[in-house]
Amino acid sequence: MRLVRQYSYYYTSSQFSFFSRNYLFFASRIVIKQALSQSMKNQLKQILVCPKCLGSVQFNKDIILCLSCGLNMHFVGGKPNMTIDTRLEKTETNSSPVENQHLTIDLGAGARSTGAINVDIRPLNNIDIIANVLYLPFASESIERVVLNQVIEHFNHQEAQRLLTELKRVTIPGGVIEIWTPNFLSIGILMAWLFGRIDWSNPDSPSIYTPLTGGQEYPENVHKSYWTADLLKLYIERAGLVVEEISTDQRFSTKFHPGWIIRALTPKRRGQLYLKVRKLPKSGKVDDLKPMKITDPWLGYKFPQAVDSTDL
Secondary structure, three states: OOEEEOOOOEEEHHHHHHHHHOOOOOOOOOOOOOOOOHHHHHHHHHHEOOOOOOOOEEEOOOEEEEOOOOOEEEEEOOEEOOOOOOOOOOOOOOOOOOOOOOOEEEEOOOOOOOOOEEEEOOOOOOOOEEOOHHHOOEOOOOEEEEEEEOOHHHOOHHHHHHHHHHHHHHEEEEEEEEEEEEEOOOHHHHHHHHHOOOEOOOOOOOEOOHHHHOOOOOOOOOOOOOEOHHHHHHHHHHOOOEEEEEEEHHHHOOOOOOOHHHHHHOHHHOOEEEEEEEOOOOOOOHHHOOOOOOOOOOOOOOOOOOOOOOOO
16 A cells, blocks of 8 residues: 655555545435444434434435424435535424433544444445534434544634534533644644645645645545634634643654654644544533543544654
């Protein structure tokens, strides 16, 4: 498997594909894979709601019917199509309460398949649900852990605020939202500005710095917003969420190389930001949040064991 070069890190071509595909745009279709177990199908039916009004849905042979607004969602190629353009302004979840759903959803999962429910814009083999992340078809307070890996930068700032508000809605009290996004303060961006080297990470559409622009190999893969830790924290807090941890991929770089000293002195200048975000418990008090240890914070993403001094 060939290696693909980036200023801040190396990763394989398959790993690059999940960076370039991890976002959701302009669709709100749901696909339940035939490979899903019956228990998973039953779980999905408990938490799936109408994306337009958040009402309960009824699964029939040929259609999915919203019992509240009457929206008919038809199957296309054996897959239910739940595309909507906007959500009704006044919505209230009319579905039955969801209990004991310790579920993880991976939004923009691409080829990762790390969540109990994997969501992406395209019906890839490993994807469980295709949905517009701004109008998720999940009942309120039904998900314990949300993974948002290389997604938020594909939305403009107003959409990003709406996205964070939507994630707060679907997350249970005390639940966790994990966000990864390129770091606008990374040394890699400075290197690109200083030297203007062509980034050949995607040979079909070379750019100056792919983590800044997106791969752009198809229309949706364009970065519309740039984030620092402080700016993202501001948007998160505006959504009524609490930032519990801010870090970068610095802590995952352990092997010594010529650029290690610079990296150690500038930990906030690494290529990737990681923010662990919590939804307040029902008491509304931060002190009442129960510890939630994340044992796989990068969900299998393997950082380089050997890089040269230019990869800062």
